[in-house]
Amino acid sequence: MTCSPFLRLMKNNTTQVIDPPSTDEEDEEPLPQEFVLVEKTEPDGTIEQIIFSSGGDIDVYDLQALCDKVGWPRRPLSKLAAALKNSYIVASLHSIRKSPGSEGNEQKRLIGMARATSDHAFNATIWDVLVDPDYQGQGLGKALIEKLIRALLQRDIGNITLFADSQVVEFYRNLGFEADPEGIKGMFWYPNH
Numbered sequence: 001m002t003c004s005p006f007l008r009l010m011k012n013n014t015t016q017v018i019d020p021p022s023t024d025e026e027d028e029e030p031l032p033q034e035f036v037l038v039e040k041t042e043p044d045g046t047i048e049q050i051i052f053s054s055g056g057d058i059d060v061y062d063l064q065a066l067c068d069k070v071g072w073p074r075r076p077l078s079k080l081a082a083a084l085k086n087s088y089i090v091a092s093l094h095s096i097r098k099s100p101g102s103e104g105n106e107q108k109r110l111i112g113m114a115r116a117t118s119d120h121a122f123n124a125t126i127w128d129v130l131v132d133p134d135y136q137g138q139g140l141g142k143a144l145i146e147k148l149i150r151a152l153l154q155r156d157i158g159n160i161t162l163f164a165d166s167q168v169v170e171f172y173r174n175l176g177f178e179a180d181p182e183g184i185k186g187m188f189w190y191p192n193h
Helices: 060-070 077-085 140-154 166-173
Strands: 006-009 015-018 034-041 047-053 089-098 107-118 123-131 159-162
Touching: 034 140, 047 140, 060 077, 060 107, 060 123, 089 140, 107 140, 123 140, 140 166
Parallel strands: 123 159
Antiparallel strands: 006 015, 034 047, 047 089, 089 107, 107 123
C-alpha cells in the first residue's frame, strides 16, 4: 500500500507537505544485484568469473565493441548512452579473468547485456539482448533474460514484452514468451522517407 503525501495547515496559515514514512517493504525498489553466475578454473590456473549485474554502469565503448562483435549495425555513441540512461533496468554479464600471481590485475570484459524500458507500473519491454559469440551456447543468454524477468517481477511489473528477430524466436519461446498471444499484433509507425 502506498501512502500519499498530505498537506497540513500550520498555525501561522502556511502549508507544509508531509510525506508519511513508508511502512510497507514492497514500496521500496529492490537494490541492484551483482553476483557470480559462473566460475571456472582453466588448466593454467586462471580463474574466470561471469558476473551478472542489474545495476552497474556500462561503458558505451565496451557496448559498441560487443555490438560490433555480434554483427549489429553501428549506433551513435550518444544514442547508446541515452538508451542506457533512460532504461528502467540494464542487466549485464562481465567476464573477469584472474591469472595466478597477478593480484589486483584483473581483466574485465563486457560479454552480455539486456535492458528494459518501463512505465514503472504495469509494462516493460526488453531490448538489445546480446551475448558475445565466444560465450553463446553456454546458457548465459537464458540466465540473463531469466534474471532480468525476475528483477522486473520484483518491481511488480507483470506485462513483459520484447521484439525478436526471426532466428531467435524459438529461444524466447523456450523462456515462456508467446508470439502474438490472444491475437494481439504489434503495430509500428515509421516516418515516411
